[in-house]
Amino acid sequence: MNLSKLQITALAGTCLLLLSLLLLSQQGFTVPATKKGQTAKDEPEAILTEEMVLAQARNTLDSSQTVWLASLDEEKAQAPTIEKEAEVLKLISRTWFEYGNYIVSGYYARKVAELLDTGEAWGIAGTTYGAAFNKSQNNDEKKLAARQAVAALEIAKVLEPDTLQHAINIGLMYLELSTVDATVMPMKGVFMLQELDRQHPDNVLINMTLGRLSATRSGDLAKAKKRFENVLAIAETQAVLETTLLEANYFLVECYKQEDNYEKVLLHYDNTIRLSASSAGMQDQMRRAKQDYIDQKKN
Numbered sequence: 001m002n003l004s005k006l007q008i009t010a011l012a013g014t015c016l017l018l019l020s021l022l023l024l025s026q027q028g029f030t031v032p033a034t035k036k037g038q039t040a041k042d043e044p045e046a047i048l049t050e051e052m053v054l055a056q057a058r059n060t061l062d063s064s065q066t067v068w069l070a071s072l073d074e075e076k077a078q079a080p081t082i083e084k085e086a087e088v089l090k091l092i093s094r095t096w097f098e099y100g101n102y103i104v105s106g107y108y109a110r111k112v113a114e115l116l117d118t119g120e121a122w123g124i125a126g127t128t129y130g131a132a133f134n135k136s137q138n139n140d141e142k143k144l145a146a147r148q149a150v151a152a153l154e155i156a157k158v159l160e161p162d163t164l165q166h167a168i169n170i171g172l173m174y175l176e177l178s179t180v181d182a183t184v185m186p187m188k189g190v191f192m193l194q195e196l197d198r199q200h201p202d203n204v205l206i207n208m209t210l211g212r213l214s215a216t217r218s219g220d221l222a223k224a225k226k227r228f229e230n231v232l233a234i235a236e237t238q239a240v241l242e243t244t245l246l247e248a249n250y251f252l253v254e255c256y257k258q259e260d261n262y263e264k265v266l267l268h269y270d271n272t273i274r275l276s277a278s279s280a281g282m283q284d285q286m287r288r289a290k291q292d293y294i295d296q297k298k299n
Helices: 010-019 050-059 063-077 082-099 102-116 119-135 139-159 164-177 188-199 204-218 221-234 242-258 262-275 280-298
Strands: none
Touching: 050 102, 050 139, 063 082, 082 102, 082 119, 102 119, 102 139, 119 139, 119 164, 139 164, 164 188, 164 204, 188 204, 204 221, 204 242, 221 242, 242 262, 262 280
16 A cells, blocks of 8 residues: 655656555446545446456466466465465465566465455555655556555554554645546545644654655645755654655755755765765765766856
8 A cells, every 4th residue: 555656867766766655346447426526426437457468468478377376276285274375375466576567466465465454464465565656657547556555544544543654644645646646635644644643743754755745746846855854853853764854855955956956965874874874886976966966056
């Protein structure tokens, strides 16, 4: 809640991947036709459903894939317990993910969530649909995936109200949905994230999320700098993942480059070098980037 699902440089994207980024009924979805912000009455209902996507996906399978999925369907039908059925559905979901059909993967992840009804399972369904949104090039598929992601994540949020990641992912998915669905106000997701920030002003996840959005979407590095500096300040009094600190410092390199603050750029380059010690390739990349910057400033 299908997070995505989604960068200033390839390294920033790598750092984001290290961190984690996101249903309607089984019959697919139709867009409500009355309230403000939703589809008007004279607009057609969505024509794409998960069943249509599933049917199309099955038509693309080769013989070995068809046989494998048929064997899993049979195993699911014979499952003696709900837990066993859920395990088979997880395998089916993973199989479709490996086949590159992320909506169908999300469909089966949701089936798992319907059986287990846990916040974790619904969260996985939502983020799987989020991956489907990010991977698809088709707007109808994107709308379907995003709406399914939001619905799954909403359930996860109810079941695990103390897990802020679900609420963050909902805000992010609404932000993504607004790019392909004119019925969703562009600021809906942003307002959700800002409200979370008001409720939890010193939360690392929220600060990182808003910092990324400022840096990569709006290009407002001044706002982004404040967020990432706040993360480093939080890290002085509480534990913060090294991968998160690495990402924050890397973004701060870019923020201070914009300000032409030579000393601060070098400081945060040094931090990225220190924090990437577990990855020789990344550490070497940071060293080269720092030296390139120094050489550039000399010239």
